[in-house]
Amino acid sequence: MKLRRSARLVDMTRVLLDQPHELISLSYFSERYQSAKSSISEDLGIIKSSFEHEGIGTLKTVAGAAGGVLYIPLVNQQEASTVISDLKETVANSERLLPGGYLFMTDILGDSRLMKKIGRLYASIFADRKIDVVMTVATKGIPFAYSIASFLNVPVVIVRRDTRVTEGSTVSINYVSGSQKRIQTMVLSRRSLKTGSNVLIVDDFMKAGGTISGMVSLLNEFQAKVAGIGVLIEAQDKEAKLINDYVSLVKVDEVDETSKQISVTDGNYKEFLTSGESVKHEGDTN
Amino acid sequence: MKLRRSARLVDMTRVLLDQPHELISLSYFSERYQSAKSSISEDLGIIKSSFEHEGIGTLKTVAGAAGGVLYIPLVNQQEASTVISDLKETVANSERLLPGGYLFMTDILGDSRLMKKIGRLYASIFADRKIDVVMTVATKGIPFAYSIASFLNVPVVIVRRDTRVTEGSTVSINYVSGSQKRIQTMVLSRRSLKTGSNVLIVDDFMKAGGTISGMVSLLNEFQAKVAGIGVLIEAQDKEAKLINDYVSLVKVDEVDETSKQISVTDGNYKEFLTSGESVKHEGDTN
Numbered sequence: 001m002k003l004r005r006s007a008r009l010v011d012m013t014r015v016l017l018d019q020p021h022e023l024i025s026l027s028y029f030s031e032r033y034q035s036a037k038s039s040i041s042e043d044l045g046i047i048k049s050s051f052e053h054e055g056i057g058t059l060k061t062v063a064g065a066a067g068g069v070l071y072i073p074l075v076n077q078q079e080a081s082t083v084i085s086d087l088k089e090t091v092a093n094s095e096r097l098l099p100g101g102y103l104f105m106t107d108i109l110g111d112s113r114l115m116k117k118i119g120r121l122y123a124s125i126f127a128d129r130k131i132d133v134v135m136t137v138a139t140k141g142i143p144f145a146y147s148i149a150s151f152l153n154v155p156v157v158i159v160r161r162d163t164r165v166t167e168g169s170t171v172s173i174n175y176v177s178g179s180q181k182r183i184q185t186m187v188l189s190r191r192s193l194k195t196g197s198n199v200l201i202v203d204d205f206m207k208a209g210g211t212i213s214g215m216v217s218l219l220n221e222f223q224a225k226v227a228g229i230g231v232l233i234e235a236q237d238k239e240a241k242l243i244n245d246y247v248s249l250v251k252v253d254e255v256d257e258t259s260k261q262i263s264v265t266d267g268n269y270k271e272f273l274t275s276g277e278s279v280k281h282e283g284d285t286n
Numbered sequence: 287m288k289l290r291r292s293a294r295l296v297d298m299t300r301v302l303l304d305q306p307h308e309l310i311s312l313s314y315f316s317e318r319y320q321s322a323k324s325s326i327s328e329d330l331g332i333i334k335s336s337f338e339h340e341g342i343g344t345l346k347t348v349a350g351a352a353g354g355v356l357y358i359p360l361v362n363q364q365e366a367s368t369v370i371s372d373l374k375e376t377v378a379n380s381e382r383l384l385p386g387g388y389l390f391m392t393d394i395l396g397d398s399r400l401m402k403k404i405g406r407l408y409a410s411i412f413a414d415r416k417i418d419v420v421m422t423v424a425t426k427g428i429p430f431a432y433s434i435a436s437f438l439n440v441p442v443v444i445v446r447r448d449t450r451v452t453e454g455s456t457v458s459i460n461y462v463s464g465s466q467k468r469i470q471t472m473v474l475s476r477r478s479l480k481t482g483s484n485v486l487i488v489d490d491f492m493k494a495g496g497t498i499s500g501m502v503s504l505l506n507e508f509q510a511k512v513a514g515i516g517v518l519i520e521a522q523d524k525e526a527k528l529i530n531d532y533v534s535l536v537k538v539d540e541v542d543e544t545s546k547q548i549s550v551t552d553g554n555y556k557e558f559l560t561s562g563e564s565v566k567h568e569g570d571t572n
Binding site: 005006007009010011013014017018019046047049050051053054056098100102103104105106107110111112113115116138139140142143146147149150153154155156157158160165166167168189191192 | 291292293295296297299300303304305332333335336337339340342384386388389390391392393396397398399401402424425426428429432433435436439440441442443444446451452453454475477478
């Protein structure tokens with residue numbers, strides 16, 4: 001169909017947003033709208049300006065025969081600060097406090113609107129790394145992991161604590177939980193992860209880092225590589241962390257059961273926010 | 287900022303797609319772009335035509351002081367057939383066959399691109415029902431449930447098989463699994479679900495329907511209502527189903543371990559596809 005520019009812009013915006021990090025050829029658009037590539041390029045210019053102006057990401061153009069355009073979701077400093085301060089306020093709500101100083105987090109992790117914002121933020125932080133798959137451990141953090149995966153447009157892989165017949169053959173490892181020094185097991189189905197994959201490991205909560213270092217060991221069994229580590233919330237722990245190179249959004253510094261005070265500060269995410277310029281793509285010429 | 291129509295269209299499309307089923311006032315757009323409401327209405331007309339033409343949904347306009355516009359994700363027959371025939375082909379792959387006639391489904395459920403399409407399809411099927419929350423049981427089906435929830439723009443609630451200290455006080459029920467006649471337990475944290483909620487129950491797999499009827503019983507404990515039931519895959523079972531009123535996408539009719547044949551047909555979803563006209567919204571005047 002031949003479309004007017006206005007209709008083309010609406011549809012192109014929708015197609016690009018729907019497939020982040022995926023190269024779409026100019027010919028695809030040109031055939032879809034029966035328009036000259038020069039018009040398509042102008043349209044892409046308008047969309048790119050709008051995305052950058054609103055701070056929601058950018059379009060990368062890849063030149064050459066195998067070239068095209070891809071949408072990279074990015075979050076700017078200002079938007080990141082808004083998301084994080086909302087998150088801090090939510091986490092610091094004293095009603096979350098459970099006996100033993102634990103925090104109730106299930107509502108936060110099930111909030112699809114919030115997870116969308118946080119998934120976009122993490123996809124922005126890891127936009128310039130090569131990531132084939134996002135991995136997490138069951139159960140609570142799965143929506144968090146899935147949201148990041150959907151903005152990076154890669155699959156999500158779920159490590160379990162138990163074996164199920166529907167997982168087929170599995171690889172299991174024992175690891176020592178960092179804070180409680182208990183031996184635990186984690187299991188991943190053999191078919192879930194290809195050898196050599198670049199894996200972004202994420203979890204909703206990290207104390208000493210035992211679970212995450214367990215996932216790192218599991219990756220070794222699959223000859224897979226750690227492409228990055230991201231946690232939603234890190235907690236202060238007396239023990240030294242087992243993991244150093246990670247990104248966290250917020251940090252629970254102290255939980256006082258008597259006064260019902262939860263003190264929450266920024267995680268280290270600011271050091272990792274990506275600017276549009278640093279994002280590379282295979283076959284990139286500039 | 288004052289924007290030209292082209293830039294306005296790109297940004298409005300993005301804002302609408304980002305917040306499905308959420309009423310956005312015309313004043314919001316009018317202030318955001320410093321444009322007259324008449325221009326905003328024209329823009330919305332262009333976006334609505336494009337969405338409907340591409341079969342990705344519609345815009346509903348709600349008149350009056352508390353009015354505005356909302357984006358309803360919809361999938362047309364043609365798009366639905368494409369998604370379902372891809373899914374049937376994927377499920378019928380003989381490499382999924384595990385000892386005992388079980389099927390390996392983990393890769394399908396972790397495929398964020400596919401889950402996006404399926405989430406949109408289910409959001410389309412249930413577009414005209416009042417849904418406050420999507421509920422599923424851990425673990426594999428969580429990305430499926432989350433994707434539906436994100437297109438309906440509601441939270442997701444996860445029922446577990448075990449109790450965790452971080453869930454706070456919980457409600458637990460025993461139920462009999464339909465096909466294996468075993469007594470099992472499911473647990474939901476007390477805070478996860480408000481009394482009177484309208485709940486869409488979903489699961490990745492249904493045989494006799496024991497797990498789903500367990501979730502229905504659990505809803506009774508919370509005085510919550512079943513707004514709908516959706517499964518990704520239903521399987522043939524000798525026993526009568528415990529659940530009647532459900533939507534399924536595909537149906538595994540037979541698994542032959544000797545010949546490695548998996549026969550997969552369409553589920554009953556076609557009876558439930560929503561057309562744009564039937565979608566109502568509170569405060570609707572037409």
